[in-house]
Amino acid sequence: MNENVIDRSRDITILEVLDRVLNKGVILTGDIVISVADVDLVYLGVKLMLSSVETMEQLKSGKHLSQSNG
Amino acid sequence: MGKMIYSILKAAEDPGHLPAVLSGMRGISNADFHEVSYDDITAVVCDVQKASLVTDRSATMDYAGVIDSLFKDFTLLPVRFGSVMESEGEIRNMLERNHIEIQKNLLKVEGKVEFGLKVFCDTEKLKAGFNIKPEPEAKSAGKPGTGQNNSVYMDYVKKKLAEYRLEETVLSYVNSVIKEITECLTGVEATGKFKKMASPANIIDALFLIKKEMTAELIRVVKDLQTRYPDLNFMLTGPWPPYNFVDVTIS
Numbered sequence: 001m002n003e004n005v006i007d008r009s010r011d012i013t014i015l016e017v018l019d020r021v022l023n024k025g026v027i028l029t030g031d032i033v034i035s036v037a038d039v040d041l042v043y044l045g046v047k048l049m050l051s052s053v054e055t056m057e058q059l060k061s062g063k064h065l066s067q068s069n070g
Numbered sequence: 071m072g073k074m075i076y077s078i079l080k081a082a083e084d085p086g087h088l089p090a091v092l093s094g095m096r097g098i099s100n101a102d103f104h105e106v107s108y109d110d111i112t113a114v115v116c117d118v119q120k121a122s123l124v125t126d127r128s129a130t131m132d133y134a135g136v137i138d139s140l141f142k143d144f145t146l147l148p149v150r151f152g153s154v155m156e157s158e159g160e161i162r163n164m165l166e167r168n169h170i171e172i173q174k175n176l177l178k179v180e181g182k183v184e185f186g187l188k189v190f191c192d193t194e195k196l197k198a199g200f201n202i203k204p205e206p207e208a209k210s211a212g213k214p215g216t217g218q219n220n221s222v223y224m225d226y227v228k229k230k231l232a233e234y235r236l237e238e239t240v241l242s243y244v245n246s247v248i249k250e251i252t253e254c255l256t257g258v259e260a261t262g263k264f265k266k267m268a269s270p271a272n273i274i275d276a277l278f279l280i281k282k283e284m285t286a287e288l289i290r291v292v293k294d295l296q297t298r299y300p301d302l303n304f305m306l307t308g309p310w311p312p313y314n315f316v317d318v319t320i321s
Contacts, residue, residue, distance in 0.1 A: 014127070016186055016307050021130045021137075024313035025148035026078060026172075028155070028164075029321045 072154040073106070073161055074098060074118040076136050077311075079146035080176050082110035091143055095136060098129060103136075106158045108165035111172055114140060115161060118154060125152065141311040145180045147172065147318060148311050164320055171318050179315055182279050185288060185308035189247065189274035191301060193240065200239045241266065244273050247299065251276065254291045258284045263314065273302075279315045 074097065081088040092103040097116030106113045114136075123129075130151055137148045155161050165172065244266050251274075252262065260278040268275035280288055289306065296304045 012188070012305065013307060014131070017134045018127070018130055020148070020310065020313035021134045021151045022125075023150070025150045025316050026153070026318045026320065027150055028075070028153040029319060 072118055072120050072156055073115040073158065074123070075149045075153045075155065075161065076103075076114045076116070076133065077140055077146045077148050078111060078113050078165070078172055078176075079140065079144040080110060080180075081105070081107070081112040081144060087143065088112065088114075091140065095139060097136065098123065098132070106161040106165070108162050109169060111165055111169065111176070113149075113161050113165060115158075120154060123152065123154070137311050145176055146311060147175055147179070147316045148313050168318065168320050175316055175318050179279065179312040181281055182312060182315075183282050183285065183309035184312045184314055185278045185280065185285075185306060186310065187251070187274070187276040187278065187292065188268075188272055188305045188307075189276075190271050190303040190305065191273055193270045193273065196243070196301070197236055197240060200236065200243075240273075247302070248274060248276075250298075251295060254295060255288070258288050258291060260284070260288070261315065277314045279312060282309070285309060 076097070079088075088105060092105070092114065095103055097103050098118055101116040101118065103114055103116050106115055133151050137146070140146055155164065248264050248266070255262065255278070258278075258280055260280045262279075263277045265275040267273055278288065285308075292304050292306045296302075
């Protein structure tokens with residue numbers, strides 16, 4: 001099998017894991033406590049769903065808020 | 071300091087087994103696991119410094135690894151990463167308040183595993199194969215208001231109509247593949263969820279909950295489907311803990 005195909009499959013599988021761990025399962029709608037890598041603690045409020053690490057990175061850089069606002 | 075909840079499971083049938091399994095595992099920041107129980111359900115938790123709870127690939131993969139390990143031995147409900155409560159008492163109250171809902175979900179997933187099936191295809195090639203032709207040109211000569219502007223308008227409408235017909239044809243094809251997948255899986259007794267056109271390349275994103283002993287049959291069915299549809303790529307992942315078949319939201 002082509003190595004690129006293996007790499008791509010591995011990436012897809014990692015995304016599948018992240019999608020499940022961050023988005024699915026029993027949901028506690030209280031505060032979720034998360035910090036992103038080297039960034040200060042981020043408290044995500046009630047019922048805020050995370051779609052991916054990318055979303056959190058947007059939160060960290062403030063893009064998410066600026067996009068939502070306008 | 072808080073308590074991070076990894077999963078909620080049914081450990082009452084063999085009370086000694088869970089501590090034995092947990093003793094060989096470490097949680098986030100190398101913390102020990104412990105159990106918080108109410109009646110016959112148990113939350114698997116570990117202490118966590120809220121400020122040190124970092125979400126990166128390694129932490130989330132480790133988290134998934136713990137749930138996977140527990141899933142080998144127990145019927146469980148995975149809890150979303152980052153779910154932290156203040157104390158054991160708070161967790162016990164949460165288990166008590168949601169006992170019926172948790173029991174119902176544990177019963178639903180007992181002895182079952184989740185699989186993901188993604189179907190990919192080259193959508194442009196697929197569309198080209200349908201060979202949708204644009205509408206024939208309408209006769210407009212001699213009528214009032216049929217100048218150049220109207221012709222541009224008609225071209226636009228025809229183009230949009232052709233695009234719409236093409237999308238409809240693709241969707242109809244996707245529906246026919248889903249129908250065939252569903253029919254082929256009748257013997258597997260799968261509970262399925264289908265998402266169509268998750269992306270231009272990922273035409274079907276499906277999830278199945280099946281009995282563990284049906285795993286080999288599911289793999290056989292997907293191999294068979296792959297042979298029947300050589301232009302599509304079927305990617306089956308699993309067995310997963312039942313992340314997508316848990317319906318518990320706790321406030």
